[in-house]
Amino acid sequence: xxxxxxxxxxxxxxxxxxxxxxxxxxxxxxxxxxxxxxxxxxxxxxxxxxxxxxxxxxxxxxxxxxxxxxxxxxxxxxxxxxxxxxxxxxxxxxxxxxxxxxxxxxxxxxxxxxxxxxxxxxxxxxxxxxxxxxxxxxxxxxxxxxxxxxxxxxxxxxxxxxxxxxxxxxxxxxxxxxxxxxxxxxxxxxxxxxxxxxxxxxxxxxxxxxxxxxxxxxxxxxxxxxxxxxxxxxxxxxxxxxxxxxxxxxxxxxxxxxxxxxxxxxxxxxxxxxxxxxxxxxxxxxxxxxxxxxxxxxxxxxxxxxxxxxxxxxxxxxxxxxxxxxxxxxxxxxxxxxxxxxxxxxxxxxxxxxxxxxxxxxxxxxxxxxxxxxxxxxxxxxxxxxxxxxxxxxxxxxxxxxxxxxxxxxxxxxxxxxxxxxxxxxxxxxxxxxxxxxxxxxxxxxxxxxxxxxxxxxxxxxxxxxxxxxxxxxxxxxxxxxxxxxxxxxxxxxxxxxxxxxxxxxxxxxxxxxxxxxxxxxxxxxxxxxxxxxxx
Amino acid sequence: xxxxxxxxxxxxxxxxxxxxxxxxxxxxxxxxxxxxxxxxxxxxxxxxxxxxxxxxxxxxxxxxxxxxxxxxxxxxxxxxxxxxxxxxxxxxxxxxxxxxxxxxxxxxxxxxxxxxxxxxxxxxxxxxxxxxxxxxxxxxxxxxxxxxxxxxxxxxxxxxxxxxxxxxxxxxxxxxxxxxxxxxxxxxxxxxxxxxxxxxxxxxxxxxxxxxxxxxxxxxxxxxxxxxxxxxxxxxxxxxxxxxxxxxxxxxxxxxxxxxxxxxxxxxxxxxxxxxxxxxxxxxxxxxxxxxxxxxxxxxxxxxxxxxxxxxxxxxxxxxxxx
Numbered sequence: 001x002x003x004x005x006x007x008x009x010x011x012x013x014x015x016x017x018x019x020x021x022x023x024x025x026x027x028x029x030x031x032x033x034x035x036x037x038x039x040x041x042x043x044x045x046x047x048x049x050x051x052x053x054x055x056x057x058x059x060x061x062x063x064x065x066x067x068x069x070x071x072x073x074x075x076x077x078x079x080x081x082x083x084x085x086x087x088x089x090x091x092x093x094x095x096x097x098x099x100x101x102x103x104x105x106x107x108x109x110x111x112x113x114x115x116x117x118x119x120x121x122x123x124x125x126x127x128x129x130x131x132x133x134x135x136x137x138x139x140x141x142x143x144x145x146x147x148x149x150x151x152x153x154x155x156x157x158x159x160x161x162x163x164x165x166x167x168x169x170x171x172x173x174x175x176x177x178x179x180x181x182x183x184x185x186x187x188x189x190x191x192x193x194x195x196x197x198x199x200x201x202x203x204x205x206x207x208x209x210x211x212x213x214x215x216x217x218x219x220x221x222x223x224x225x226x227x228x229x230x231x232x233x234x235x236x237x238x239x240x241x242x243x244x245x246x247x248x249x250x251x252x253x254x255x256x257x258x259x260x261x262x263x264x265x266x267x268x269x270x271x272x273x274x275x276x277x278x279x280x281x282x283x284x285x286x287x288x289x290x291x292x293x294x295x296x297x298x299x300x301x302x303x304x305x306x307x308x309x310x311x312x313x314x315x316x317x318x319x320x321x322x323x324x325x326x327x328x329x330x331x332x333x334x335x336x337x338x339x340x341x342x343x344x345x346x347x348x349x350x351x352x353x354x355x356x357x358x359x360x361x362x363x364x365x366x367x368x369x370x371x372x373x374x375x376x377x378x379x380x381x382x383x384x385x386x387x388x389x390x391x392x393x394x395x396x397x398x399x400x401x402x403x404x405x406x407x408x409x410x411x412x413x414x415x416x417x418x419x420x421x422x423x424x425x426x427x428x429x430x431x432x433x434x435x436x437x438x439x440x441x442x443x444x445x446x447x448x449x450x451x452x453x454x455x456x457x458x459x460x461x462x463x464x465x466x467x468x469x470x471x472x473x474x475x476x477x478x479x480x481x482x483x484x485x486x487x488x489x490x491x492x493x494x495x496x497x498x499x500x501x502x503x504x505x506x507x508x509x510x511x512x513x514x515x516x517x518x519x520x521x522x523x524x525x526x527x528x529x530x531x532x533x534x535x536x
Numbered sequence: 537x538x539x540x541x542x543x544x545x546x547x548x549x550x551x552x553x554x555x556x557x558x559x560x561x562x563x564x565x566x567x568x569x570x571x572x573x574x575x576x577x578x579x580x581x582x583x584x585x586x587x588x589x590x591x592x593x594x595x596x597x598x599x600x601x602x603x604x605x606x607x608x609x610x611x612x613x614x615x616x617x618x619x620x621x622x623x624x625x626x627x628x629x630x631x632x633x634x635x636x637x638x639x640x641x642x643x644x645x646x647x648x649x650x651x652x653x654x655x656x657x658x659x660x661x662x663x664x665x666x667x668x669x670x671x672x673x674x675x676x677x678x679x680x681x682x683x684x685x686x687x688x689x690x691x692x693x694x695x696x697x698x699x700x701x702x703x704x705x706x707x708x709x710x711x712x713x714x715x716x717x718x719x720x721x722x723x724x725x726x727x728x729x730x731x732x733x734x735x736x737x738x739x740x741x742x743x744x745x746x747x748x749x750x751x752x753x754x755x756x757x758x759x760x761x762x763x764x765x766x767x768x769x770x771x772x773x774x775x776x777x778x779x780x781x782x783x784x785x786x787x788x789x790x791x792x793x794x795x796x797x798x799x800x801x802x803x804x805x806x807x808x809x810x811x812x813x814x815x816x817x818x819x820x821x822x823x824x825x826x827x828x829x830x831x832x833x834x835x836x837x838x839x840x841x842x843x844x845x846x847x848x849x850x851x852x853x854x855x856x857x858x859x
Contacts, residue, residue: 039710043621043622044622045622045623046622046623053575135589135593136589137586137590137593138586139575139583139586141585142583192623195623196623210632212632212809213711213712214711238809239807241807243688243805244710244804244805244807247691247692248707248710250695250707251694251695251705251706252705253707253710254710272699272705414820415566415567415572415573416567416568417568418573419568419572420567421576422572422576423567423568423572424567453582453583454576
């Protein structure tokens with residue numbers, strides 16, 4: 001048994017070592033050619049990036065489009081590294097006290113149908129996203145509420161004028177859903193056309209889509225990044241079952257799956273294929289929460305909410321849950337690797353984050369007794385998805401039991417679960433998550449505001465809102481950091497209106513012949529595929 | 537015979553209407569809707585205004601009675617509308633999957649019939665011999681083993697065995713190509729689910745063939761045929777087997793109809809883009825329009841299959857068509 005475990009560990013180390021060394025290794029010369037087959041664990045609702053929110057659309061459709069700016073695919077782990085895609089040169093610094101961004105756009109770019117790209121296309125697209133006409137959905141309109149106007153002084157310049165300086169704008173613009181459409185298509189075909197048609201300026205041209213099965217693309221010879229893409233084409237195969245996706249990589253029906261696998265799947269692949277598998281791992285810009293419903297008594301009592309968070313052993317959970325689930329990192333309201341995120345010392349000052357779990361649990365018991373809730377019963381609503389909801393949910397129930405809280409886990413499929421969470425609101429505590437694409441710290445942390453459309457704790461906290469209002473408009477990094485700590489302390493500790501369990505952890509095992517892909521902290525990022533090549 | 541057929545056709549209409557009413561209202565009892573899932577289900581920002589626009593565009597904010605009238609009128613005018621999730625025409629969505637599901641159903645039926653009728657007949661004719669016991673064990677195992685589990689074992693077995701033999705693991709393709717485009721690719725993908733489902737299907741039919749044949753073999757007319765000095769092969773093939781086929785045809789028909797929409801888990805195991813997978817996806821996505829269309833299609837398949845079974849009965853047993 002020891003021998004077997006040792007072999008597995010060695011193999012995993014080989015795979016992981018390859019991944020870790022990938023960055024340090026001497027740069028390999030990319031080879032042109034080949035078709036990349038990859039599996040996608042979801043189906044495409046429509047092709048329209050402006051109204052969709054799922055990676056099931058991003059993975060197969062993103063390679064057909066370009067953005068104005070994008071996350072640097074060679075350094076996607078850095079949450080502040082953006083590069084020009086359709087703009088020229090470097091991402092511009094703001095002028096006029098941070099309220100004006102002027103982007104110079106590339107010359108000579110054409111859409112796949114041959115139409116030349118100009119600033120009119122960028123403006124028409126951004127107008128659709130930022131100021132959509134009545135009845136036209138735009139899932140990320142709220143990202144751009146600081147935008148006052150979009151103008152085009154000439155054919156290759158676009159200017160965004162903001163109402164106030166904000167750190168939200170640049171990451172929002174780099175969001176991978178902001179596909180640039182042709183003005184001609186929008187004018188001639190209307191706003192619904194892109195739901196089922198593709199015409200972009202991206203590295204690949206659309207070939208075919210078989211609903212529920214696959215999407216195919218071929219190389220765009222006129223792509224604006226010289227010499228790229230390296231691949232002749234790609235095929236994105238829909239495979240909703242994780243076991244199929246895993247077997248597909250093992251049987252080489254697919255080379256990669258970009259969303260991520262749990263640790264056991266990684267170990268199985270490495271065990272079966274050894275160095276033919278490379279593994280990259282990263283913190284994931286998704287966090288799993290337990291949300292107490294303040295409409296339900298006694299969860300309107302902050303002592304009860306604090307007891308719920310104090311009883312959770314996050315450091316222990318990180319160690320053990322990370323062996324079976326896609327969660328790992330202990331963190332606060334901010335993505336763990338971001339410069340604005342709390343350090344370990346800062347985190348440990350928050351309730352429920354201390355090193356001494358027994359002391360925390362003793363405090364939890366005392367708070368429950370003070371609130372007259374020593375025999376508290378909790379109806380815990382959870383989503384019927386294994387990773388990580390049910391795994392972490394089961395762990396949470398056990399954690400609460402250790403301070404005498406009797407929690408019953410009510411697992412429902414996604415539809416009824418969201419109905420409970422958003423409409424019926426008939427739960428005591430619910431599993432919830434915040435999963436974003438580009439790390440946009442100031443926007444991402446709105447999740448914890450009572451007024452946020454995606455906060456389901458049903459509370460009002462004017463003090464927290466006031467802190468956020470300052471954060472939104474603060475330009476000084478040092479002051480901003482202090483404000484974020486205030487916000488975090490109030491939300492997670494003083495009021496405990498939100499309870500963070502653990503941040504997700506992304507694990508991507510894939511065929512070693514896939515080169516040039518670097519893991520990003522989100523499964524929505526770096527999916528244009530223009531940097532990927534096959535070493536076959 | 538024409539009166540018999542007309543009666544059967546008329547009976548289909550109330551069945552279809554009843555199924556339509558049930559599926560429409562039962563679906564609306566499931567909490568949540570497609571727009572909630574689309575915008576809230578990914579964990580990204582949620583804007584209630586966007587959810588309301590989505591509901592308005594799909595028409596699910598209208599009074600339920602108006603939606604019901606639309607559905608019934610659409611069904612009887614063959615206008616099934618668009619999928620609420622993908623926005624694609626439902627006829628197109630179903631059509632794509634139909635050919636795959638039909639091919640798997642036909643292949644599984646062929647596998648089942650090839651196995652079931654000879655084995656069932658041997659088992660009956662060699663009753664209580666080791667051969668009978670072997671066939672019964674084989675068929676009971678087929679009933680006991682779920683098709684999806686067998687499917688998982690087949691895939692794992694292929695991966696492990698091919699890696700052990702050739703050093704390179706092989707598994708069936710996970711994307712579909714029609715048989716007329718690439719026959720080898722097509723068959724290398726679909727033969728495995730056909731075997732996995734055909735085995736269970738054959739097990740049911742084997743047992744039915746055995747028991748029906750045993751019953752027929754004890755009939756007076758069989759004894760009479762033998763007494764006339766008829767060759768045993770003709771007694772079995774012409775008199776016994778044909779009459780024993782009545783319940784077997786029923787089983788084959790019902791199983792075939794089931795395969796057309798019921799291979800929910802097996803299709804997921806083999807990543808087949810068939811009707812069963814579409815069914816699951818439409819229900820989990822609260823895509824009312826697509827689920828309604830699929831349920832009505834399955835009801836129609838069952839109704840039509842039963843209709844053809846009734847016609848087969850009438851052909852196999854003249855007493856039925858004359859009564």
